[in-house]
Amino acid sequence: MTHLNNLKSINYTIKTALLTIVFSIVSVISFANQPVTSEHTDSAAATVENEHATATHAEGSHEENHGEEKFDANKTIMEHIADAHDWHLFGHTSIHLPVIIYTDKGLETFSSGKFNHGHDAFKGNYTYKLVHEKIKVVNEAGEIDEEASKKVLDFSITKNVATLFIAVIGLLLIFLTVAKGYSKRGIGAPKGLQSWIEPIIIFVRDDIAKPNLGDKYQKFMPYLLTVFFFIWFINVIGLIPFFPGGANVTGNIAVTLVLAVITFLITNFNGNKNYWGHIFTPHVPLWLYPLMIPVEIIGIFTKPFALMIRLFANITAGHILVLSLVCLAFIFKSYAVGAVATPLIVFISAIELLVAFIQAFIFTILSALFIGMAVQEPEHGEEAHH
């Protein structure tokens, strides 16, 4: 039996190692692609003109002015981690995602290509212009009308939204295939995709749900599994710099806010007598109540708030770190710096792959912990105390 277990764990280790290698190769390829602009200059014998073109090119295809503009690393990074209305593919090619806006004159849909990367204005019910990826209303003189801009509600399929759809489709494909495998073959030895997903599901069940939720874990498994795989998937495709990835979705505070709010709602709707008792009648002397009850009530909100900030800041910080290293070569305009930075970028990206997993794990385990605190029954030892 131990022998079998050993074999199993060796098998698992090999699979994990293979997975890591595949992911690292993907990330190496990705980052080999990132400074591809400098290779252009390589072949063009690095004429001064070309260098300027590269520098502006690196600022994203949004800026097409080939003038004598200084490379602004801060601006470049902030542009890259922000949401966008079109999805940059390569060079000056990008996918124009649909714009859906609602104003007091009704709903309007058009392609974001009409904005021509913010250079042109589009005339619909109002005249719209894209300013720093925000849709603003402009008047006849071409000035931004802040009052009217406030009425524009932007429901566009942006890069982040498109990535969310991709994640949903990807996860559905994976999990429907796995579920079909179980309904066809029954509970037995897993096959194909099942063998990859099953250990992770068991890891979520045995290491996250069971220790924190006790025997009520089954009720919350669907949520924990969903949130775990969703965050992990999105984090990993966010690390791919070219087309199907590159969106900083979990580094968008609105996304993490919604995830945290769901945890908040589940925690509080499942809170039992014991949980609310701890908040409104804490086990402290009566004169401390005016102090303790507000603190406990604030505590309900700080937990999901910390969840929100943690995921947002970790992923954003990771993206900023990688982008800063990429920017180094453009700041110094030197191949030597680029050569030194590239292994560093690969190294940081490998760490980011680990962070992508750890953050999904942390979010899930803390959700399980908070839900567990809300549903746990008072222990008998504690009961005897009072």
Next chain:
Amino acid sequence: MTGSIAAIGAGLAAIGAGLGIGRIGGSAMEGMARQPEAANKIQTAMLIAAAFVEAVALFAVVVALLGNGAN
């Protein structure tokens, strides 16, 4: 000027988080060395504690970013 002050703030936050996570990691190593059979449990607890420490540092980084006017 605000940028450099925000950078100092982020640096201070990094010092605090470094000390905290260092202590957590060190103690976890010690615990694992003493009781290798409990390594899994210690590791999980270590990650959770590290996440709490890290969150405080990240709050500071977010505040520094906002203070930097980079929004």
